[in-house]
Structure formats: structure tokens, C-alpha cells
Amino acid sequence: MDGLSHALHQTLLSDLLCPGCMEYMVPPIQLCKNGHSICSKCSQNAYFCPTCGAEPSNTRNVHLENIVRGQKYPCANRPSGCLDLFSIEQIAEHQAVCSYGPVECPLKKLNVECPWKGVKSDLEEHAKAVHPEYFVRSSTHTSPWLDDDRQLVLCFGEVFLYNQRIRDGTFHCVVQLIGPRSQASKYKCEFQLRAANGIEQISKTFTVRSYEEDSETSFSSGKCSRLHDVVVTNFAVEHWLDMTVTISKE
Numbered sequence: 001m002d003g004l005s006h007a008l009h010q011t012l013l014s015d016l017l018c019p020g021c022m023e024y025m026v027p028p029i030q031l032c033k034n035g036h037s038i039c040s041k042c043s044q045n046a047y048f049c050p051t052c053g054a055e056p057s058n059t060r061n062v063h064l065e066n067i068v069r070g071q072k073y074p075c076a077n078r079p080s081g082c083l084d085l086f087s088i089e090q091i092a093e094h095q096a097v098c099s100y101g102p103v104e105c106p107l108k109k110l111n112v113e114c115p116w117k118g119v120k121s122d123l124e125e126h127a128k129a130v131h132p133e134y135f136v137r138s139s140t141h142t143s144p145w146l147d148d149d150r151q152l153v154l155c156f157g158e159v160f161l162y163n164q165r166i167r168d169g170t171f172h173c174v175v176q177l178i179g180p181r182s183q184a185s186k187y188k189c190e191f192q193l194r195a196a197n198g199i200e201q202i203s204k205t206f207t208v209r210s211y212e213e214d215s216e217t218s219f220s221s222g223k224c225s226r227l228h229d230v231v232v233t234n235f236a237v238e239h240w241l242d243m244t245v246t247i248s249k250e
């Protein structure tokens with residue numbers, strides 16, 4: 001970015017901060033009766049415009065909303081070293097997993113009650129101490145249940161979340177990196193399912209997804225292993241599967 005456009009970007013960014021909460025405004029952006037912009041959260045909670053004290057109106061600043069959608073935003077952890085820029089749709093998702101800032105326990109997303117929040121580098125210690133039943137320290141792990149399953153996998157100095165789910169007659173498996181999309185695409189995962197007769201086997205390989213994406217999106221993207229549950233049941237011996245999941249670097 002040259003000097004002028006960088007300066008413009010900086011001015012624009014400061015204009016996009018809500019004067020009420022000092023966070024970047026996301027659409028819908030409301031106007032006060034005198035034309036000052038205010039984020040919708042503040043406009044609902046405040047009786048007065050933080051800039052001039054006038055009442056908030058129901059009018060939206062459509063022009064500014066369009067500018068907001070075209071902008072790239074710095075991560076809140078920029079002072080700690082995260083230099084990437086994100087669209088307004090991606091920034092919240094990114095900040096939730098940014099390796100320069102606090103992350104929530106990834107198992108929380110998979111219905112494991114855990115209040116832990118900390119930096120990504122402490123996640124291994126947390127998983128070992130609190131979730132040993134879900135913790136794997138190897139690039140290959142087995143998934144022996146014909147049921148929903150989850151694992152925190154540590155390999156390549158990164159943390160991955162393995163999520164296996166049976167819904168509506170389909171057996172889904174997905175691996176997500178606790179990190180941004182740009183890093184996730186450097187890894188692939190192979191799901192190998194073997195039958196007890198030693199002859200039949202199914203193997204599927206996909207790119208690792210990012211934890212920035214919710215698992216519903218990963219499952220419905222088609223970029224995850226999806227098998228009809230009748231097929232998987234045929235491979236099972238009394239509800240046990242001979243399945244391995246291997247993560248490797250591209």
C-alpha cells in the first residue's frame with residue numbers, strides 16, 4: 001500500500017469506529033437526528049447520540065455500510081504481532097481463534113462444558129489436564145466409535161479439532177485447525193475405514209478446514225468426509241470401527 005492510500009485507510013478506519021463503544025461499526029449503521037453514525041447496538045441501548053446528544057433515528061447510513069463492506073480491518077491483536085487484514089464478515093471469526101490473542105476452549109463448540117479461555121500456546125497443557133479423554137498427541141489417531149466423537153489433536157506444533165457426527169443418516173468427519181484459513185489449507189487429513197474381513201476399505205482425503213468456520217459450514221461444504229450410515233454400519237463390528245485419521249502437511 002503506498003503512503004497516500006495508507007493514510008486514507010487510516011483516516012477511514014478511525015471514522016468507522018463507533019463513537020459509543022469504540023468498536024468498528026458493522027451494518028446496520030444507524031444515524032442520529034443530526035447525521036452522526038452510530039452502531040446498531042449503541043443505537044438500541046443509548047437514548048442520546050454519543051457525539052452530539054441528539055436522539056438516535058431509525059435511518060440507516062447505507063452509503064457508509066457499503067464502504068464498511070469494502071474495507072479490510074486490522075486484527076485487534078495487531079499490537080501483539082498479528083498483521084493480517086480481514087473483511088468485516090471475517091474479523092470476528094478470526095479474532096476468536098487468532099494465535100496472538102485469547103481463544104476459548106475449542107471443545108466448547110462441540111458441547112463440552114468448559115469455561116477455559118487463554119492463549120493458544122497454553123491449550124495443550126489445558127487439554128492434557130482437563131480433557132485427557134479427548135486429547136491425542138500424534139498425527140494419526142483412531143476413531144473407534146460408531147457414534148458422535150471429538151478429539152483435540154496435537155501435531156506439527158498446531159492444535160486440530162477432530163469432529164465426527166452422525167446426522168440424518170450421514171456419517172460426517174471433519175478436521176479443523178485452531179487457526180486461520182490461510183494456515184489450515186497447508187494441511188490435509190485422510191480418513192481410512194477398514195472392514196473386519198481385511199478386504200474392503202474406504203479412504204478419503206480432504207484439506208483441513210479452519211476453526212474460523214463453524215462446523216455446520218464445514219459439514220455442509222462437502223469438503224469433509226461424508227458417508228451413508230448404512231455403509232459405515234457395514235464396516236462396524238458391534239458398534240466398533242477400524243478407522244484412522246491422519247493429518248499431514250501438504
Ligand SMILES: [Zn+2]
Pocket residue numbers: 018019020021022023038039040041042043
Ligand atoms: Zn457502538
Ligand SMILES: [Zn+2]
Pocket residue numbers: 032033034035036049050051052053054
Ligand atoms: Zn449526533
Ligand SMILES: [Zn+2]
Pocket residue numbers: 075076077078082083084094095098099100
Ligand atoms: Zn489476529
Ligand SMILES: [Zn+2]
Pocket residue numbers: 105106107114115116126130131
Ligand atoms: Zn477445555
